[in-house]
Amino acid sequence: MIDGSPAATDALHHWLDSQRALKNAPETTITAYRHDVARYLGFISQHRGGPQGLAALGDVNLSEIRAWMAHERADGIGARSLARRLSAVKSFYRWLSEREGFDATAILSTRAPRFKAKLPRPLSVDAASEMIERVEVQSETPWIGARDTAVVTLLYGCGLRISEALSLNGAAAPLGDTLRIRGKGGKERIVPVIAPAREAVATYQKLCPFDLTADAPLFRGKRGGALNPRLIQKVMEAARLQLGLPATATPHAMRHSFATHLLSAGGDLRAIQELLGHSSLSTTQTYTAVDTARLMEVYTQAHPKA
Structure with a gap:
């Protein structure tokens, strides 16, 4: 559930539509994106004490994005899943910054947590x-x-x-x-x-x-x-x-x-x-x-x- 301003909610929906139309993303990916970005928007709203509009989202700094990542890890999210969620948030911010004209460097430069890639498990x-x-x-x-x-x-x-x-x-x-x-x-x-x-x-x-x-x-x-x-x-x-x-x-x-x-x-x-x-x-x-x-x-x- 998104705890954000109507503008932020509307932006999320438009971004998801763009992923469907321009990148032909499957519905499973769209569902995961919606969940991941909505959780992020909810955290930022709670962290700042209220729903955040688009201008406020553009002001999120590195310490706040790290606080969100720490919150996710404390909630039991593994490094692999957190890396996926960060990737979704970056994609959303890349689209939003181009649309709204703000600098998203703080978000886009955030390093994902390291994790050991799982090897495929083939049959003989x-x-x-x-x-x-x-x-x-x-x-x-x-x-x-x-x-x-x-x-x-x-x-x-x-x-x-x-x-x-x-x-x-x-x-x-x-x-x-x-x-x-x-x-x-x-x-x-x-x-x-x-x-x-x-x-x-x-x-x-x-x-x-x-x-x-x-x-x-x-x-x-x-x-x-x-x-x-x-x-x-x-x-x-x-x-x-x-x-x-x-x-x-x-x-x-x-x-x-x-x-x-x-x-x-x-x-x-x-x-x-x-x-x-x-x-x-x-x-x-x-x-x-x-x-x-x-x-x-x-x-x-x-x-x-x-």
Whole structure:
């Protein structure tokens, strides 16, 4: 809840609209931005003893932004989450300062807290294959089993995010040798489609009881509406329990597995960056750490002198 002036509240709404329109930000990101900036505005109002207008927001100094960060940490917010919240506040201030004509240097120069980046948790090659096979038999309805298999195969076979797979419409089927994917921030990329993925989608398409029109979602729920990603998460939860896999065996882990297995097989890091749609190579480079960690684990277990 925003404890700010009507002008500050209105500015927040306009900024969120700009993120939707200009940066094509997904609703999950918009919701997180709204929450993070609203908390900040609420803190500044309480810190200064009342709702703050736009001019007052432009006067926030470094000690006040640090006080807000200290308040968040005292409230149990971790370094990673605080860095995300600070990023949202900076983005809001960057937009607001351009609109209102004030200097936002104090906010924009604030350093985010350091945190240790979490490494991706991929599945092994065998576990990824077993996951796809087990997903197929989770439903007694053949077309639903085929649907779930097609989605999970796309995650692993093409390195898609689940949101990207479920955003495909009927015009994408039957799949060709490549797919044009619109990822985060509206960034487009072309990904190759392996034969098992084409075959899995073709099987689903043949069994699906609904008319998969060109402009409607390709993957449907049991009543014909767009498939909810939570259903894929649930079917993978059931499969991982049966296979004895860890809780990290999620839909996103299939994408991690795609990248890690390509790298292990000698894939070029730049090419993998393009396939994943990462804006920065540093994001893709986390997979080299995963590969090295796995190599050391095998070495320790297998070397006779280890």
